[in-house]
Amino acid sequence: MNATGDGTVGKALDVLDRVAAADGPVRFSELMQDSAYPKATLYRLLQTLTSQGMLSHDEDTGSYALGVRLVRLAHKAWSNASLAPVAHDTLDWLSRETGEAVHLAQLDAGQVLYVDKVNRQLRVDMFSATGRVGPAYCTGIGKAMLAFLPEAELAVALSQQSFHRHTATTLTDAASLRAELETIRETGLAFDREEHEPGIVCIATPILTRGGRMLGAVSITSTPARRGADGIAALAPLLREARDTIETDIHAWRFPEGQPNLRSVE
Template sequence: MAGDGTVGKACDVLDQVAAFERPVRFGELQASSPFPKATLYRFLQTLTNQGMLSYEPEHQTYALGMRLVRLAHTAWTQSSLAPIARPHIDRLSEALGETVHLAQLDSSQVLYVDKRNARQPVEMYSQAGKVGPAYCTGVGKAMLAFLPEDTLTRTLSQQSYHRFTDTTLCSEHTLRAELAAIRDRGYAFDREEHEPGIICIAAPILSDQARVLGALSITGPTNRTSYDKLTGWAPQVLDTAARIGAEAQAWRFPETHLRKRQAS
């Protein structure tokens, strides 16, 4: 990001390498890089020396390094909801037989941190570790609806509002109306807004101070799932989200949680 100096630029290079989703040659990076050739090469060398990238000399390609794998694993266990939520989403997926997603906000986007497949899996975009749009996914809208107004305004200004399907909400005005409805009922729907034939119901995972920690969803294909069926699952989705939120609250803010228990 602008203003973040050398560290920010190095992170941009890592993002660029990651975006290829395969080993990539210097020429390919240079073709889409905002940095001069010498600057890009210097960043690649430094990141390779630090283990953030790996270099394969035979094919002259760069890939994400094992140090990032170690950091990612630590981040998954320390910062994501996944370890806490896993038994809860396992039970929910088993009970309902459909796909369960667990997500958190990553800046203005949705980061899927875990997923449980349906008994009859269907190919879809979302996978653990993937980033998706917030404005047209069930988990994204569920989280957006409960953000503080200043955070929401900033986050909405960063949405692309690209039209993926005929039902995608493509403006801040229409999205805000949808978010108000989500706040009223407590859960969100994805009405084939990101992928044709895929619908979901999603609930926010909140702290006891109503801070957004994440969201979970039940997702299914339209050929075997209906909105009436999704609505019927709302109590289970909301209850699971509340249970995850309570455990996450105790884990993330243990001293505050302990003081409240002692006071009661």
């Protein structure tokens, strides 16, 4: 445990970090072993954190664990958080590696909400922009998210699609879209084959918790002239690497879930 210059609050956070880093409940004697604080100070900090509900204390074993109040705060922070701050550095890396535009999105009332975009080299006008809302049924990133929704949520999301024909390749009915979503669930990859905008293609994959809950999706966007169907598909390994990094980074923000993992073996 390291000493801090941030006064009592900083010291209390140090203690919380130490308890959180333990594999399970931890005793006072164990915390004292590498404590930067005198015994009386450590005891006082533990008492304050316990009285405030940030830690819980088991009288029988004498051990400390994270408290209910802290768990509630963590849940609240996660529910209000966007993926963008967590994923931005990885998006930047992916755009550098591919030379293409990279998007991060979440679902909002069945539609695609673009929460981040990094465009290192591709200079092509396109619909997507951070903060903009677009259709899910005809974009790779939208289909990647729809495919990994639970059935009840998917049914609602499909009812929210307009199924307007933007191009000759746009899917215009729920049955056709459902058939494609089955393939996406099997491969973990979704494609936009100029379905929303002429001259725009993309490959996308969902971002899932380890319990299988869909949080969002990440995509790489290019043009047929630069990549073509085979060229955009060849970016799958880099896309999956970026997705895996994002999922690892967000894992610390969430709690274990009882759902099975929905992603197929790749």
